Amino acid sequence: MPRFSATYGRNSSWIFFLEEETTLKIPKLLETLSRFDKEQEWFLGKPLHDDESTIIHHYAFADNPTVFKYPDFAAGWALSMPLINRLAKKVKDEPLKSDFTIDLKHEIALYIWENGNGPSLTPVQELCTKEEGSPAAKDCATTLKTYLPFCGDPVDKKDIFIAVKTCRKFHKERIPVVKKTWQKHAALIEYYSDHADATIPTVNLGIPNTERGHCGKTFAILERFLSEAIPKTNWLVIVDDDTLISVPRLQKLLSCYDANEPVFLGERYGYGLGIGGYSYITGGGGMVFSREAVVRLLESNCRCYSNDAPDDMVLGMCFNGLGIPVTHSALFHQARPDDYSRDYLAHQIPVSFHKHWNIDPVTVFNKWLAEENDPISQQQQHTMIREEL
Numbered sequence: 001m002p003r004f005s006a007t008y009g010r011n012s013s014w015i016f017f018l019e020e021e022t023t024l025k026i027p028k029l030l031e032t033l034s035r036f037d038k039e040q041e042w043f044l045g046k047p048l049h050d051d052e053s054t055i056i057h058h059y060a061f062a063d064n065p066t067v068f069k070y071p072d073f074a075a076g077w078a079l080s081m082p083l084i085n086r087l088a089k090k091v092k093d094e095p096l097k098s099d100f101t102i103d104l105k106h107e108i109a110l111y112i113w114e115n116g117n118g119p120s121l122t123p124v125q126e127l128c129t130k131e132e133g134s135p136a137a138k139d140c141a142t143t144l145k146t147y148l149p150f151c152g153d154p155v156d157k158k159d160i161f162i163a164v165k166t167c168r169k170f171h172k173e174r175i176p177v178v179k180k181t182w183q184k185h186a187a188l189i190e191y192y193s194d195h196a197d198a199t200i201p202t203v204n205l206g207i208p209n210t211e212r213g214h215c216g217k218t219f220a221i222l223e224r225f226l227s228e229a230i231p232k233t234n235w236l237v238i239v240d241d242d243t244l245i246s247v248p249r250l251q252k253l254l255s256c257y258d259a260n261e262p263v264f265l266g267e268r269y270g271y272g273l274g275i276g277g278y279s280y281i282t283g284g285g286g287m288v289f290s291r292e293a294v295v296r297l298l299e300s301n302c303r304c305y306s307n308d309a310p311d312d313m314v315l316g317m318c319f320n321g322l323g324i325p326v327t328h329s330a331l332f333h334q335a336r337p338d339d340y341s342r343d344y345l346a347h348q349i350p351v352s353f354h355k356h357w358n359i360d361p362v363t364v365f366n367k368w369l370a371e372e373n374d375p376i377s378q379q380q381q382h383t384m385i386r387e388e389l
Contacts, residue, residue: 226298
């Protein structure tokens with residue numbers, strides 16, 4: 001905000017933000033913004049809301065989560081310059097209160113609203129996520145093409161090694177779900193546990209199970225990935241035993257990345273970003289590494305400070321120290337579909353979700369992640385989702 005204020009504060013009226021997949025009609029946007037007094041504070045966008053209080057928003061507005069509106073970044077959102085200038089001063093004068101950045105669109109809306117002292121999001125119907133070129137989008141200033149990033153031939157599934165972190169107490173509860181849903185799409189997969197079970201089978205890496213963190217186990221997996229114990233592949237994916245993931249969609253997504261570069265991909269969170277902190281890939285939605293990223297990481301000697309340290313945060317800290325940026329994809333999800341706004345998910349083709357809490361994970365997989373040869377086709381899934389909306 002201070003940069004926007006200093007650079008554009010004297011000669012601009014609005015700052016407009018959009019995503020790389022958003023299509024913008026500039027004349028229509030200018031016409032839309034002209035309806036609002038540029039001398040006043042405005043926060044404009046397409047509103048999203050939570051249907052129930054959710055962990056990713058720290059259970060905010062638990063009594064009625066639908067009352068708080070936050071912008072769908074894919075539709076674009078705008079701040080008037082008077083609001084930009086005030087926020088710039090606020091950022092300089094008051095340190096950011098939250099250590100963690102989880103869902104930026106919700107956190108920005110909270111910061112601007114300032115417990116009722118600042119403006120709420122004003123809905124603007126011309127800021128849309130309707131399909132580009134559709135009749136319904138004729139009056140929109142922004143539109144969206146719902147697609148899975150795809151940059152050539154999908155990565156061969158034999159070039160993706162998948163490591164599933166588990167422990168003895170979840171062998172009978174969670175592993176059967178993996179086997180019923182996405183395991184059949186994985187060519188190379190191993191289950192890592194504190195107990196060797198030949199019926200699954202699992203691999204015991206000699207790391208005791210911890211109730212949280214799992215850093216020791218994760219780094220043992222990284223070292224095994226570069227060893228001769230498993231086939232050599234260009235990609236490593238580390239997931240939890242309650243992660244639901246679409247391997248075919250991941251294969252397509254990875255076609256957009258060069259495995260010869262150090263790639264660390266997934267859903268990005270942040271820690272202490274306002275005070276020189278770092279970003280990290282949250283583990284539950286799946287962490288994707290190119291072989292080169294693993295090589296550079298292990299050559300650096302950056303390691304866990306304890307076996308139960310938070311593995312995803314330690315990895316973020318290590319890669320930050322190496323100058324290797326984490327790569328965010330909103331198609332990975334740390335939580336369940338119920339934890340996200342339905343309007344937000346309606347224009348996604350997701351790659352993963354996480355957690356089995358209060359859901360039937362097989363049903364969730366079939367609805368959101370199954371492919372054409374699974375119980376519910378991709379087209380049927382999105383028809384079902386849109387009908388619910």
